Amino acid sequence: MTTAKLFRSPKDRRTTPAGEIRHVSLNGKEVAYTLKRCKRRTIGMKIDSEGLTVRIPLRESVCWVESVLQNRADWVVEKLDEWKSRKSSEPVWEEGAVFPLLGEPWRLAAIATGVMQMTRATMKAGAEDRQMQLPLPSVLTARQIEKIVMDWYRNKALACFSERLALYADKLGVALPQLRLSHARTQWGSCNSRGIVHLNWRLIQMPLHLVDYVVAHELSHLIEMNHSPAFWQAVGRVYPNYAEARKELKRFG
Incomplete structure (x- = not known):
């Protein structure tokens, strides 16, 4: 009561x-x-x-x-x-803020040379300490930091998504489509009959296996432009665990 x-x-x-x-x-x-x-x-x-x-x-x-x-x-x-x-859960645009990349946390930090860099926030034993240095002043406004991080995400997304599209297009035996980044609020990806695949830039924050699921899903629409049993069979040929990936992706919103 x-x-x-x-x-x-x-x-x-x-x-x-x-x-x-x-x-x-x-x-x-x-x-x-x-x-x-x-x-x-x-x-x-x-x-x-x-x-x-x-x-x-x-x-x-x-x-x-x-x-x-x-x-x-x-x-x-x-x-x-x-x-x-x-x-x-909204991003904080300041030094020390943590931003996810492929499911791993990265931290924005200033180094002694007056340069901003994005560095791995948590590392497993023996893992390579990857960094992205940003040649900008160490004193930045929130708007400047936001632009830095979004440009970083865009470059990472284009490189990663292009690689995964090529991999799964070859597995499915379809022509490599055009890639465009999306800012959609309700879709992780889409594919049209002209062979253009839109992938939400936020996918680059997700673990790689979820990126692969969305890529396999959208490329399968080049075979079946629907969600029929034949479509899911196409997805399953290259991504057998698609049902689990769908559930996991829904938990991210």
């Missing part, structure tokens, strides 16, 4: 141009929310990067609003936690 403790002190009610800021305790957590009154007949709740926003009819009471929040406490807390987790 969910419970909500209502806060009534004046400090918990602050009016801003965007609405009235209030607080309520849901499932033992103090939750701030923005209350907006507008011409509508029902309550509306939105949770995004700005937190919880509640829209209500002009004459509706706050007691009714907070009773609704009490009934939806589990959902509200869960969604707020999801956004908090999403924010914590």
Whole structure:
């Protein structure tokens, strides 16, 4: 059973141009929310990067609003936690930040010569310490660091994806397609009838076996432009563990 403790002190009610800021305790957590009154007949709740926003009819009471929040406490807390987790996973554009490459962490660091470099953050015994030196001043803005890292990702992605496309095109017996990097929000890759394969640049952050799965998947569309049993047979010929890779890739979002 969910419970909500209502806060009534004046400090918990602050009016801003965007609405009235209030607080309520849901499932033992103090939750701030923005209350907006507008011409509508029902309550509306939105949770995004700005937190919880509640829209209500002009004459509706706050007691009714907070009773609704009490009934939806589990959902509200869960969604707020999801956004908090999403924010914590966003990249930090500063020296010392760690960025994944093919499933391994790399760290951005400054060296004595005034040069920035990307170096392996964790190393296994006996592994080669690979580095990418960046001939730039050691004092950089967040925007400059972001550009450095994104250029680094782009170069690594083009090299890696080109190599894997050539490998799996040969295995499948299909012509080597054109490669284009994608910034899609909901797709890891796509292939069209003109023989152009789009691969999401974020794949370069994933372990190599997941890159290979997406490459094998998209190249198989050059044989079957669908997801029929014949298509999955084509994928399975060059990537037998595709079902496990699909599940693993879904966990990354």
